[in-house]
Amino acid sequence: MNCHDFEKLALALARNSLLDATERDQGLIHTEVCNRCAARLAQERALLARLRAVAVEMAGEEPPARVDALLLAAFRAQTAATASSVVITAQGRAGRWSSWKFAAVAAGILILISAIAIIWKSTGSRMPQREERAVAPTPVNTPGPQAEPPVGRDQVVDERQKNLPKRILRHASVKSQDEAEVVTQFFPLREGEDLTTLDSLQVVRVELPGSALGEVGLPFDPETAPESVKADVVLGQDGLARAIRFVR
Amino acid sequence: MTKPMVPSDAELLRSMLAGDERAFTSLYGRYKGLVYRFALLMSGQGSIAEEVTQEVFLALLRNGRRYDPGRASLKAYLCGAARNQVLLLMKKERPYVQLVEESDEGREAPVAQLISGDDPLGDCARNEANRLVRQAVLALPARYREVIVLCDFQELSYAEAALALDCPVGTVNSRLHRGHALLSKKLRAAGLDSAPDAQVMRCFA
Numbered sequence: 001m002n003c004h005d006f007e008k009l010a011l012a013l014a015r016n017s018l019l020d021a022t023e024r025d026q027g028l029i030h031t032e033v034c035n036r037c038a039a040r041l042a043q044e045r046a047l048l049a050r051l052r053a054v055a056v057e058m059a060g061e062e063p064p065a066r067v068d069a070l071l072l073a074a075f076r077a078q079t080a081a082t083a084s085s086v087v088i089t090a091q092g093r094a095g096r097w098s099s100w101k102f103a104a105v106a107a108g109i110l111i112l113i114s115a116i117a118i119i120w121k122s123t124g125s126r127m128p129q130r131e132e133r134a135v136a137p138t139p140v141n142t143p144g145p146q147a148e149p150p151v152g153r154d155q156v157v158d159e160r161q162k163n164l165p166k167r168i169l170r171h172a173s174v175k176s177q178d179e180a181e182v183v184t185q186f187f188p189l190r191e192g193e194d195l196t197t198l199d200s201l202q203v204v205r206v207e208l209p210g211s212a213l214g215e216v217g218l219p220f221d222p223e224t225a226p227e228s229v230k231a232d233v234v235l236g237q238d239g240l241a242r243a244i245r246f247v248r
Numbered sequence: 249m250t251k252p253m254v255p256s257d258a259e260l261l262r263s264m265l266a267g268d269e270r271a272f273t274s275l276y277g278r279y280k281g282l283v284y285r286f287a288l289l290m291s292g293q294g295s296i297a298e299e300v301t302q303e304v305f306l307a308l309l310r311n312g313r314r315y316d317p318g319r320a321s322l323k324a325y326l327c328g329a330a331r332n333q334v335l336l337l338m339k340k341e342r343p344y345v346q347l348v349e350e351s352d353e354g355r356e357a358p359v360a361q362l363i364s365g366d367d368p369l370g371d372c373a374r375n376e377a378n379r380l381v382r383q384a385v386l387a388l389p390a391r392y393r394e395v396i397v398l399c400d401f402q403e404l405s406y407a408e409a410a411l412a413l414d415c416p417v418g419t420v421n422s423r424l425h426r427g428h429a430l431l432s433k434k435l436r437a438a439g440l441d442s443a444p445d446a447q448v449m450r451c452f453a
Contacts, residue, residue, distance in 0.1 A: 051400040063284045063301045079267040
């Protein structure tokens with residue numbers, strides 16, 4: 001072993017951390033014949049002894065009690081927060097479910113009210129026609145001599161039905177096949193509005209008074225008018241009713 | 249009589265993260281001194297050491313799940329975290345570093361330091377020597393100081409120090425060599441090291 005090789009081992013020898021016994025022995029033998037390397041090893045050992053003396057002196061130095069207390073408080077707070085977040089998550093799921101149901105019911109009620117309001121709003125302007133149709137009821141798609149408005153409306157309805165998004169029509173037809181329901185065409189509730197321009201539409205099943213049939217030009221029996229009829233209402237993204245069809 | 253089983257660091261950490269306060273206090277008690285002393289030796293300031301200790305353990309509480317026992321010992325992991333915190337804080341504090349070397353007079357002395365042995369003069373000399381050593385360590389560039397603190401004061405292996413410093417083992421070795429050489433020079437300048445200067449001696453081996 002020469003001095004260059006010894007220098008690579010000097011620290012490990014001084015620390016007694018050299019695992020290879022052969023290397024250690026060679027290094028120690030080298031120090032017996034080389035004063036410089038012996039001094040080098042002694043210097044390293046002296047330095048380590050000084051550093052370890054400082055380490056021993058510092059062994060008792062620890063963070064003050066306030067740091068201990070602060071960290072313990074942080075641990076407790078975190079544990080409590082984690083526990084409460086678990087509870088909140090569990091409650092949140094239940095809460096979300098109940099609020100979802102609540103929202104659905106509330107939306108249904110709002111839609112019903114909206115549809116009724118729209119229908120009642122248009123009642124005043126169309127009252128004479130309704131009276132005529134009530135006297136001489138005209139079947140759907142079977143315009144009679146007194147039923148010019150319904151014919152025109154049917155044409156509008158046909159056009160609007162063409163314009164309805166396919167998603168709604170497919171949904172309606174599947175539903176009608178599945179449940180063997182008889183459905184009318186969709187009647188627009190807002191004049192001059194192109195439904196295809198709307199981003200998203202929803203169909204909602206509601207129950208309306210029988211008189212609502214007359215509002216769109218369909219025949220109805222005034223005696224059974226208070227009875228409710230099923231209807232599918234098309235809602236825009238803003239929640240307003242855009243079209244309606246009746247279901248039997 | 250069988251010794252009671254001492255839980256491993258990984259077990260304590262798992263329990264701590266599951267909310268076991270006893271595991272937290274055990275783990276904290278095991279390593280708070282290591283982290284605090286590392287920060288103290290690196291910065292020379294008790295306030296920074298306190299803050300580092302606080303931040304390191306708060307980070308362990310928050311991100312303890314990120315620790316991979318297969319990659320490094322918890323000791324090395326905490327030392328690495330402490331090192332990052334120290335460097336960060338010292339960078340922040342740099343504009344306010346005192347021009348005069350910090351005196352220990354203003355600090356509260358630990359009880360152990362107040363108790364004198366049979367040789368008061370010797371105790372005084374040792375304390376002074378230790379103070380000079382600490383000052384010399386503090387005067388080293390950070391890259392040498394950190395390897396000396398980790399390997400010589402905290403007695404981490406080169407491999408553990410390499411993990412804590414996120415560098416190869418060879419780098420730790422070479423920095424330690426260089427750091428020792430610089431430290432020896434400073435101590436000699438302070439009149440502390442009585443070992444002969446190896447540079448002036450000739451080797452014919």
